[in-house]
Amino acid sequence: MDKILLGHGSGGKLMHQLIREHFSPSFGMHGTGDSALIDVPSCKLAYTTDSYVVTPLFFPGGNIGDLAVNGTVNDLAVSGAEPLFLTAGFIIEEGFSFADLKKVIASMATAAKNAGVRIVAGDTKVVNRGKADGLFINTSGVGAIREGVEIAASRIKPGDAVIVSGEIGSHGVAILAERNGLSFDPPVQTDCRPLNGLAQAMLAIDPQIHFMRDPTRGGLATTLKEAALESGTCIRIRENALPIPQPVQGACKLLGLDPLYVANEGILIAILDRSKSDAVLATMKRHPFGERAVLIGEVAAAPEKMVLLETALGGSRIVDMLPGEMLPRIC
């Protein structure tokens, strides 16, 4: 059998076979019951969900499968939690290639292993040909929050340092290049990777980090604007300090995109007490996923709820949220 049939989603024999032969062994799941039993080490948990509808399904450096695992791992990580368990829900278009599904499942299994999480429960639905775009994946995740950690925009204070853990714009440009048949030299790959190890290393140095978030859809600009709005502060960043890789810079110029709004899948923003930022930065730089970490700005009291970009020319411009749609289906 090389194509997914409607029967693979109908609860009967075909679906059991799909689960038994592919999902269960790849994810190490047991039984056909719908709920997994999990044991958590703490009663304070982070809980999140994301659906992935990225197109194309395969792109430079990744596919929808590792994206679906790392994206949810990262949501938990930036809430200060150690990700523990994931669920995976598949919506598959009738006729979808079995070989591609197996590749995606394998990527998810590898990504889960690399992030140290277990995919414990799943669900498969198949919809008629033309009623979905190949494959959509939802993941949800549960993580344990360490005693004393409290990540919240409301804790952002004037004087805080603003750090980004790595270069911006790679994921969005990689997707867009693949979608439009463009190739860059050197090629731009997604930065999709799990950030829980990095986040936990940072929290080990400063358990009082005020705020972390991964700037995915809407990019760095939208995430900083959210932080400014939620905290009532002004976030000032320096254009010169922004780590934008040369190929991303070039691609954005070519495509008329602002890298500040391009999606990322493997970096985080942290806002923390200025007195801790050197030590945290030093730790980040020693972590493989934080080598390019850099201080990009600081928090001021006014003007409230604003993000200001100090340009290379010495001017200042207001950074707003992504107004509508720049790159649909980037994740």
Added chain:
Amino acid sequence: MDKILLGHGSGGKLMHQLIREHFSPSFGMHGTGDSALIDVPSCKLAYTTDSYVVTPLFFPGGNIGDLAVNGTVNDLAVSGAEPLFLTAGFIIEEGFSFADLKKVIASMATAAKNAGVRIVAGDTKVVNRGKADGLFINTSGVGAIREGVEIAASRIKPGDAVIVSGEIGSHGVAILAERNGLSFDPPVQTDCRPLNGLAQAMLAIDPQIHFMRDPTRGGLATTLKEAALESGTCIRIRENALPIPQPVQGACKLLGLDPLYVANEGILIAILDRSKSDAVLATMKRHPFGERAVLIGEVAAAPEKMVLLETALGGSRIVDMLPGEMLPRIC
């Protein structure tokens, strides 16, 4: 604005507006952070996920919204857990009616309230016109398992009683009727409803209930066959005892369906020690969602891994799993 735009899923202003004005107030969610912080009363949890792709989205007695809440609540309930928290992930087709989305959200909020669960985190993706079928919803759920409760097919023993909590076949027939423009007199409505109250009442009488499951896709037959396979026992049921409402009976005859395979969304099967079954049944009958509960059979040692139906005529037939696809997109 009366239609969903691509921008509603792009992480920017439009999406924030959708969340702020519709999702957050309906579900009582806070902030725009991706992870919710939850406090659980026990470290033994049940964790599950389901995607809902039912077509049509609105059908007699319900819609995709209450289905998405009750379906996940019921998965947790039959694992012996008290459902606590849900997440909701929306995949919306560009151009989808805002009014319909609001109806679905309102149904989800009501269903969550009725089940006593909180929807704590969500996600919205919008895909291009023609790339999804209106609306798909994923829900995941977390529930706390009571000390001493252990629901597992491996605990099913010869001699056990097999109980079904209500009439079978209503959900599948309601969907099929709506899909094909049929109407029955009296009309057949979905049985979609939360089973956590009923399950907890049953566990209060017999915390040692061996097995519970809600027979959704694949119907009663598939669920019983799963139980027989997983436990290595033989499950014998009596055709005469099966609670099949007259309109479902008639519709199945007309449509050439076997009610044993038709999906349900508001009943559960319980397999438990024979000595407790009268007391559990009496409790079920006093619960509004268990009024029609009935003993439908018992567990035998052999022939192993089989489900046998004792027919009204005194014969016996082998009940197998749904082989492929009977009613796609029933949930």
